[in-house]
Amino acid sequence: xxxAAAGSALHSSLCFPAPNSRESxxxxxxxxxxKPKSLLQNHPLYAxxxxxxxxxxxxxxxxxxxxxxxxxxxxxxxPSLLTASLHSIHSVISFLQSKGIQQKDMPRILGMxxxxxTCSITSDLIPVFNFLAQxxxxxxxxxxxxxxxxxxxxxxxxxxxxxxxxxxxxxxGFKDLEALTYQDPVLLVSSxxxxxxxxxxxxxxxxxxxxxxxxxxVLRCPALFTFSVENNFKPKLEYFHSVMKGDMTExxxxxxxxxxxxxxxxxxxxxxxxxxxxxxxxxTMLKITDxxxxxxxxxxxxx
Numbered sequence: 040x041x042x043a044a045a046g047s048a049l050h051s052s053l054c055f056p057a058p059n060s061r062e063s064x065x066x067x068x069x070x071x072x073x074k075p076k077s078l079l080q081n082h083p084l085y086a087x088x089x090x091x092x093x094x095x096x097x098x099x100x101x102x103x104x105x106x107x108x109x110x111x112x113x114x115x116x117x118p119s120l121l122t123a124s125l126h127s128i129h130s131v132i133s134f135l136q137s138k139g140i141q142q143k144d145m146p147r148i149l150g151m152x153x154x155x156x157t158c159s160i161t162s163d164l165i166p167v168f169n170f171l172a173q174x175x176x177x178x179x180x181x182x183x184x185x186x187x188x189x190x191x192x193x194x195x196x197x198x199x200x201x202x203x204x205x206x207x208x209x210x211x212g213f214k215d216l217e218a219l220t221y222q223d224p225v226l227l228v229s230s231x232x233x234x235x236x237x238x239x240x241x242x243x244x245x246x247x248x249x250x251x252x253x254x255x256x257v258l259r260c261p262a263l264f265t266f267s268v269e270n271n272f273k274p275k276l277e278y279f280h281s282v283m284k285g286d287m288t289e290x291x292x293x294x295x296x297x298x299x300x301x302x303x304x305x306x307x308x309x310x311x312x313x314x315x316x317x318x319x320x321x322x323t324m325l326k327i328t329d330x331x332x333x334x335x336x337x338x339x340x341x342x
Contacts, residue, residue: 099125106132107146113153123157134160138168139183148190155193166197174205175220189224200228207231212258223261234264241268246276247287256294266297275301283309289321299325308332315340 092100102125103110114120120128132145135155140148149155158164171177171192177185186192195201204227205219213219219226229235242253242263257263266272275297279285290296299305308324311332317339327335 095125096121099123099128102128103149106142106149108149108153113149113156117153117157119157120153128156130160131156131158131164134164138186139179140186141183144183144187148186148193151190152194155190158194163196164193167193167195167201170197170201171220174202175216177220181221185220185224188221189228191228192224195228200230203231204229204235207235211254213261219261226261226264229264238264238266238268238272241272246272248291252291256291260294260298262298263294271297275305278305285321293322293325296321296325311336 099120100110103113135145135148136142155164168182171182171185172179175185192201208219208226213226226235239250239253239257242248242256243250246253248256278301279290279296296305304325312319312324315336317336319335319339323335324332
């Protein structure tokens, strides 16, 4: 009975406008996105001694669950939630909603980045939205879209992460702020020293490209900065050089090669053309649909 009352109170105060009754509260709320079974029961704090949890802690759990956030996972990834007050969590949610983030966005955003719930509004969140508005020129009406595209923006330090990344990318040649903001914001939350620079260096020192060629490749295909050196660059370059005997010019002109699956796309299609003694431009071989690929093979065989 106490849990039900707490749930009703939290439902109205934290998620939606307060109704007159529990029934009207439940009927007036927007449906939450279905989520997998909570990991809470496996959390050490919610084992057989869960009956000893304090009422305030139980309310905190209810708050997270009502918002559609897996409380066990959130507590595991952000231990600071253990000591965070319900009031501070409520304040963060209210602030995000004031910036256009909707209730239905919360499960994904907070599920990916539970640290948001213990961020300082003044020191952490306000600077992020100022960065979006001033540095990236994002209108307030588009805040929601950008944050949904990359929730990690909310937990990234403007001074130590976002501004240095933006400066580095612009110096490389990323001039289109709109494309960077709405299509590739993940680059802004990537470490310059640990992610961006090492991948560019690998393409030059191990890939055999000149620096200008490597820069041109990442400008044409920004996703290169998100690929793993060990699991992507190395095996695909090795296959391209050792098996395909490809020309480096093709990779310079079509860096999207690295975006295709080696086992499911590159190898099967290359082996198919090799078996039939057919040569096909790299971009054509990989980009076209299976139906068009078979049709292209047939045309070349007949021709």
